[in-house]
Amino acid sequence: METKKAIITVNNLVKKYDDFVAVQDLSFEVYENEIFGLLGPNGAGKTTTLEIIETLRDKTSGEIIVDGFSVDKQAQEIKQIIGVQLQAAGYYPNLNLVELLELFAGLYGADIKPMEMLEKVNLQDKAKARYKALSGGQKQRFSIATTLINQPKIIFLDEPTTGLDPQARRNLWDLITDIRSNGTTVVITTHYMDEAEQLCDRVAFVERGQIIALDTPDQLIDNLVNSGFERKKEVKKANLEDVFIHLTGKEWRE
Numbered sequence: 001m002e003t004k005k006a007i008i009t010v011n012n013l014v015k016k017y018d019d020f021v022a023v024q025d026l027s028f029e030v031y032e033n034e035i036f037g038l039l040g041p042n043g044a045g046k047t048t049t050l051e052i053i054e055t056l057r058d059k060t061s062g063e064i065i066v067d068g069f070s071v072d073k074q075a076q077e078i079k080q081i082i083g084v085q086l087q088a089a090g091y092y093p094n095l096n097l098v099e100l101l102e103l104f105a106g107l108y109g110a111d112i113k114p115m116e117m118l119e120k121v122n123l124q125d126k127a128k129a130r131y132k133a134l135s136g137g138q139k140q141r142f143s144i145a146t147t148l149i150n151q152p153k154i155i156f157l158d159e160p161t162t163g164l165d166p167q168a169r170r171n172l173w174d175l176i177t178d179i180r181s182n183g184t185t186v187v188i189t190t191h192y193m194d195e196a197e198q199l200c201d202r203v204a205f206v207e208r209g210q211i212i213a214l215d216t217p218d219q220l221i222d223n224l225v226n227s228g229f230e231r232k233k234e235v236k237k238a239n240l241e242d243v244f245i246h247l248t249g250k251e252w253r254e
């Protein structure tokens with residue numbers, strides 16, 4: 001059997017905000033080169049967990065190892081090998097996309113070709129545009145491009161498709177799959193279960209700061225079906241979103 005190598009190990013992670021326990025004793029591994037999904041309702045603790053792994057937030061207790069580096073002692077080393085979406089507030093309003101990429105590359109000390117990066121996310125036509133002039137889907141794609149600047153081993157995407165139309169969502173799935181095909185591990189949070197089912201190799205369901213299930217989407221669904229669960233309505237071979245895409249096409253719209 002193929003043995004999987006863990007690139008992220010989280011052991012007994014706890015995060016308290018004063019008396020409130022946002023993350024309770026969370027343990028999981030992310031395997032090298034998989035797309036790993038953290039799923040769960042609002043407030044479950046997904047963003048907190050991601051930000052602690054990204055070394056952007058302190059933990060209360062627990063151990064986290066990212067590609068052999070400890071978040072406690074080697075945060076700088078971890079920052080070098082991960083890609084994180086920057087907050088939109090960091091996108092200086094007077095700079096265009098090429099200038100922004102050059103600025104961020106300078107901060108990382110990375111040597112990049114901005115046009116090649118924009119091509120990867122299909123924004124080459126917007127090279128001279130400012131961030132605020134982009135549509136929602138274009139903003140997300142640009143934000144994903146910024147995660148790739150330092151050629152990271154792992155990228156973290158927090159709800160990358162929230163608010164996007166069906167074409168933009170499906171095209172982002174293709175983009176994220178391509179990024180994984182190039183050898184990058186992807187950790188993603190999402191509220192969309194169809195997205196998790198299509199995109200993720202494994203998913204962890206987080207509820208009130210605890211993992212309540214972790215497996216491949218297929219296995220989780222099989223477990224439910226084997227427990228006797230049946231959908232009330234007959235399952236059709238397509239859904240309304242498929243109809244929408246069929247009628248309006250797959251191409252980027254913005």
Ligand SMILES: Nc1ncnc2c1ncn2[C@@H]1O[C@H](COP(=O)(O)OP(=O)(O)OP(=O)(O)O)[C@@H](O)[C@H]1O
Nearest residue numbers: 017020021022040041042043044045046047048049
């Ligand atoms: N800085 C903070 N101070 C106090 N409480 C916080 C802070 N940040 C998050 N929390 C609380 O911790 C809990 C987990 O928040 P978190 O943002 O990690 O959840 P989430 O699963 O990412 O939710 P969402 O899906 O809404 O983004 C929430 O109850 C939130 O109110």
